[in-house]
Amino acid sequence: MSNTYLTYAAKRLSQALVVILLAYVFTFVVVSILPGDPITSVLRNPQNGFTEEEIAEIIAAQGLDKPVLVQLWNALSAFLTGDLGMSMRSNRPVSSLIAEVLPSTLILASAGLAVALVLAMAVAYGSRFIPRRYGQGLLRGFPSLFLSVPNFVIGLVLIHVFGFQLGLFRVINPDSFWATLFAAIALGIPVSAQIAEVLIANLDKEAEQEYATVASSRGIGQARLFAKHLLKPASLPVVTVIALTIGELLGGSLITETVFGRTGVGSLVQRSVSTQDLPVLQAVVSLGAVVFVLVNLIADLLYPLLDPRVKLLGRPKRRPTAADDPSLDTKAVTS
Amino acid sequence: MTERTTLLSLSRRRLLITTSAAAAAALLAPEGFTPARAADSPREGGDITFLIDSLGDTWIPNNSAISSFQGHIWGHVTDKLFYVDAEGKVSPWLAERWEQNDAATEFTLHIKSGVTFSDGSPLDAAAVVANLDIWYSGRKNEGINPIGLFPKTYDHAQAVNATTVRVFFKKPTLGFIPTLGYHGSILISPKSIAQPASEQADLSKTSGSGPYVVDSWKEGDFVKLVKRKDYNWGPAAVGHTGPAFLDSITYKLVSEPSLRVASVQSGQADVAYNASPQELKSLKEEGFTIATPRYLGFVNGWAINTKLAPFDDLKVRQALQAGINRQEIIDTVYTSDWQLAKSFIQSNVPGATDHSALLAYDPGKAEKLLDEAGWLKGADGIRAKDGKPLTIALHSNPYLATSKSIDELIAQQLGKIGWKVDIRAYDVVTFGEKVKYGGPAVPAYEVTRSFIDAGTVAGILTNANNGENWFALDDRDAKLNDLRDRIAGAASIDVRKPVLDELQEYVLEQGYFIPRTQIVQRIYVQSPSLKGEVYNGVAYASYYTAFVSD
Secondary structure (H helix, E strand, O other), X not given: XXXXXXXXXXXXXXXXXXXXXXXXXXXXXXXXXXXXXXXXXXXXXXXXXXXXXXXXXXXXXXXXXXXXXXXXXXXXXXXXXXXXXXXXXXXXXHHHHHHHHHHHHHHHHHHHHHHHHHXXXXXXXXXXXXXXXXXXXXXXXXXXXXXXXXXXXXXXXXXXXXXXXXXXXXXXXXXXXXXXXXXXXXXXXXXXXXXXXXXXXXXXXHHOOHHHHHHHHOOOOHHHHHHHHHHHHHHHHHXXXXXXHHHHHHHHHHHHHHHHOOOOHHHHHHHHHHOXXXXXXXXXXXXXHHHHHHHHHHHHHHHHHHOOOOOEXXXXXXXXXXXXXXXXXXXXXXX | OHHHHHHHHHHXXXXXXXXXXXXXXXXXXXXXXXXXXXXXXXXXXXXXXXXXXXXXXXXXXXXXXXXXXXXXXXXXXXXXXXXXXXXXXXXXXXXXXEEEOOOOOEEEEEEOOOOEOOOOOEOOHHHHHHHHHHHHHOXXXXXXXXXXXXXXXXXXXXXXXXXXXXXXXXXOOOOXXXXXXXXXXXXXXXXXXXXXXXXXXXXXXXXXXXXXXXXXXXXXXXXXXXXXXXXXXOOHHHOOOOOOOOOEEEEEEOOOHHHHHHHHHOOOOOEEEOXXXXXXXXXHHOOOEEEOOOOOEEOEEEEEOOOOOOOOOHHHHHHHHHOOOHHHHHHHOOOOOOOEXXXXXXXXXXXXXXXXXXXXXXXXXXXXXXXXXXXXXXXXXXXXXXXXXXXXXXXXXXOOOOHHHHHHHHHXXXXXXXXXXXXXXXXXXXXXXXXXXXXXXXXXXXXXXXXXXXXXXXXXXXXXXXXXXXXXXXXXXXXXXXXHHHHHHOOOHHHHHHHHHHHHHHHHHOOOEEEEEOOOXXXXXXXXXXXXXXXXXXXXXXXXXXXXXX
């Protein structure tokens, strides 16, 4: 590995750390300027019947009467030492709350991504090789269709048909294989749309390249042409798209988890937002930032290794020509 | 862990011996559409799943027991000193009897002997004192709150011997005994109480003396309870004292209401909590058991801010009282399971009296009162006085799903007599921040609150003794002050009853409180094969006495 590459990697890594810290501070500020404060909203629930004096006493005991900056400083310094604090809502350590829900979300998100990839590949393949009269054009419309149907509608339909009518899974046992599969389908369908779009566009472009024309003129089979010649060059920008869809996977999992009754990061966020549980929200947002930054970091670090034409640190190894796909290096250049 | 395995294997053996394959089929097969045949005597065994829309915020007993969600679990895991049934009748439970002095400032509780917590420690006088102390004071610096409705007049308690506790109050506290049956007053093992807040927040580390123990749980996901075999101290009032019949109860969180109901319809679960009122009729026709128990407390209605014009005018308040068609609310938004308000407290509260006449719908009377008060109808149909239109801003209660629909209906009703209604809907956090009793822009604060003892009302009417001053009257109404003091100071129920009746009439007649309907806050949709559950004074379902019929 060259020195240039290592410098590039180190620079990208430090940028990533700054992004994570900024995300933490940003969440704190946003939640702090929202009207109302979490503790009093719970205490003021008329069912509790606390007097204002009692509420004030409880708030003081939690340190919530201190200036926002002091609270931020305390939270930030704890965060830097790896202490995620205590949940205001449940009075349990934030780290154990997250540890409880993370595996379920990771499974759902990776299954969702797998579903999205398979689906995107199938749609892309079909839209290129299925004869026009068997619905090639129709397949090309699928990505827009997938994007426009809300995730929760797909989820509810799947649950009613496969869960209640066919009895393939039980809502009360959402971590079973079938329940996870259908949740992953609900999550994967919208995500597959973007991947399919990019894949279709690049397949079209690659198919016009000389090497592809030559290959097909030699009488090579369609499936072979797709798998051996077209897929790899067409997939390169897909890496970027996948990195970008991580956000969508995380966001989509929030809705999917609610609909399917799964307990994951999404449902934790939902509960924490509704009760303004600041320490949990911060930890989760920071976690989201970590995942997002990490995935993009991996994509950025992989790119120069996959494609030597990608510029490092703004110093191109080779001046890009008009033939170069601009989408190839957008990530490396802009970040 | 070993203990659990034995429990499970025992129950499995017993299931095989005592129940037929048909019973197992009833549990597994997704039927439930056929009404159960006879066989209504309790049967051992069975596992049920209860679908709930939330499991609340925390499991620290003091902080959580008050919320409507955790109360379901605490009701099975813990016991109380007294039992309060759906009619508000107080009967002995772990306290077998009590004595009180004439001034209602000293109480002596006699505790049942032989009761143990699930961690093995005895439920004796010392344990009761430890509970009373933490209910009253909490440990605020650790984030353990006092129990909101525990008498603030509490002084101290002492264990006289292993089964006798004496409790002392600074002032007469008639409500003390009923409060001990309230859903907040759950008895927790002293070992659990001694734990720091973070340990108390872990449900599996908290021990009660109830008929069920926590088998496993996951935050925001589920809580599984299994029965305690040596349980033998159930409340006599429910007609059963031994171990529960059902082997396990699983509370599973499903936040989508239609999924909860559909799961019960398809036989995947046994109880769905909080269905929408509109669905109930068809579910009933399908053969499902629908329960809409009322709880003890205030009816759903408004506390009026008498400082805010034009509600400082008696005639305007009375016009509001007469201008609302309460029957139409029940017919349109609810079903016949809901009842008309007869007072500003629910009619099952001991001491509640019927004042329906004051709550009759009379738009003619309302218009006449408004005319007299100088609010005259303009060409646009809206009344005005000195160029200002007659308006009222309603803040829909975010704790009650149907609140906004009722506000919309009332807006139409009041519109007919020339009243302009603005509806403002906030989320829970914003509501808590902006909408307060007597708030500067809040003419009508929507109330939904439960209590056990009607004496509670004395503390909320005015600002005396840290009162909540619901009507922003401060101490301006001499008659109300007098009624309040006589209720608060009453040393016996007999003395208090007529005063309470007078108070209800006065508050309604003055238009201080505008009732809407009696409140049903908990709705249960249940599989017809599950029978024998009991609802207590705060409308929680207890499955301690429940069983699955063949």
